[in-house]
Amino acid sequence: xxxxxxxxxxxxxxxxxxxxxxxxxxxxxxxxxxxxxxxxxxxxxxxxxxxxxxxxxxxxxxxxxxxxxxxxxxxxxxxxxxxxxxxxxxxxxxxxxxxxxxxxxxxxxxxxxxxxxxxxxxxxxxxxxxxxxxxxxxxxxxxxxxxxxxxxxxxxxxxxxxxxxxxxxxxxxxxxxxxxxxxxxxxxxxxxxxxxxxxxxxxxxxxxxxxxxxxxxxxxxxxxxxxxxxxxxxxxxxxxxxxxxxxxxxxxxxxxxxxxxxxxxxxxxxxxxxxxxxxxxxxxxxxxxxxxxxxxxxxxxxx
Numbered sequence: 001x002x003x004x005x006x007x008x009x010x011x012x013x014x015x016x017x018x019x020x021x022x023x024x025x026x027x028x029x030x031x032x033x034x035x036x037x038x039x040x041x042x043x044x045x046x047x048x049x050x051x052x053x054x055x056x057x058x059x060x061x062x063x064x065x066x067x068x069x070x071x072x073x074x075x076x077x078x079x080x081x082x083x084x085x086x087x088x089x090x091x092x093x094x095x096x097x098x099x100x101x102x103x104x105x106x107x108x109x110x111x112x113x114x115x116x117x118x119x120x121x122x123x124x125x126x127x128x129x130x131x132x133x134x135x136x137x138x139x140x141x142x143x144x145x146x147x148x149x150x151x152x153x154x155x156x157x158x159x160x161x162x163x164x165x166x167x168x169x170x171x172x173x174x175x176x177x178x179x180x181x182x183x184x185x186x187x188x189x190x191x192x193x194x195x196x197x198x199x200x201x202x203x204x205x206x207x208x209x210x211x212x213x214x215x216x217x218x219x220x221x222x223x224x225x226x227x228x229x230x231x232x233x234x235x236x237x238x239x240x241x242x243x244x245x246x247x248x249x250x251x252x253x254x255x256x257x258x259x260x261x262x263x264x265x266x267x268x269x270x271x272x273x274x275x276x277x278x279x280x281x282x283x284x285x286x287x288x289x290x291x292x293x294x295x296x297x298x299x300x301x302x303x
Contacts, residue, residue: 085209182240
């Protein structure tokens with residue numbers, strides 16, 4: 001049974017209430033998801049896109065944004081008690097009891113239905129089903145089952161977070177090609193070192209939450225070693241677009257520079273830990289993925 005605080009929400013002006021619902025969609029995370037999906041869309045279309053390609057991509061981005069926002073809001077319901085114990089997430093409206101479970105569930109359901117409708121009717125059924133499966137993978141399998149069960153939650157659950165380029169590719173072509181799976185692999189391998197760097201300097205938060213994150217269950221040094229190992233494997237995976245002729249030399253040089261910098265952060269973190277360095281590693285991981293895919297996008301249009 002939910003507490004009175006969680007089920008009853010105080011009356012607020014419409015603008016304030018809307019801003020609370022918007023915060024539940026985790027806008028920064030969803031922006032990165034849509035950006036990665038857009039990369040898949042662009043790479044799926046040879047040469048310069050036609051207006052029909054652009055309009056299809058815009059509709060697909062809107063549908064993916066809606067479903068991704070729905071998954072984020074559902075996550076806030078499931079983890080409201082955990083969020084309330086963590087400084088990083090205690091501000092969320094669900095954690096503070098400012099939005100009730102019923103309200104948030106209705107909001108999440110509405111976004112999911114609207115996004116699925118957009119994708120099914122105006123994009124294609126494959127993209128809709130893949131996006132819905134990603135919703136279930138993140139909101140249910142990862143959040144409800146894996147996250148509280150195993151310290152490998154990020155590794156296994158990373159499959160959902162790696163899906164956006166596949167969704168984008170499917171939106172434009174109606175199929176899932178090997179090139180899309182290469183993009184999937186890159187994000188899949190990027191996810192663990194990204195989140196583990198965050199978990200290192202937020203370890204006390206995760207300890208209070210009761211979640212079995214790797215630094216809590218296996219310690220700081222073990223986590224740092226795994227961050228280093230994953231960044232090395234990630235560097236190799238980032239070369240695959242060039243090897244399989246998805247990209248040219250501009251991307252290759254960019255991938256090598258970004259990959260070696262990420263490895264350098266991971267190496268320094270492994271050799272001598274500090275919270276400040278863990279923060280820098282986490283922040284650079286975001287820069288790494290954004291610039292890597294931006295380089296892939298630029299390379300696609302180079303002669």
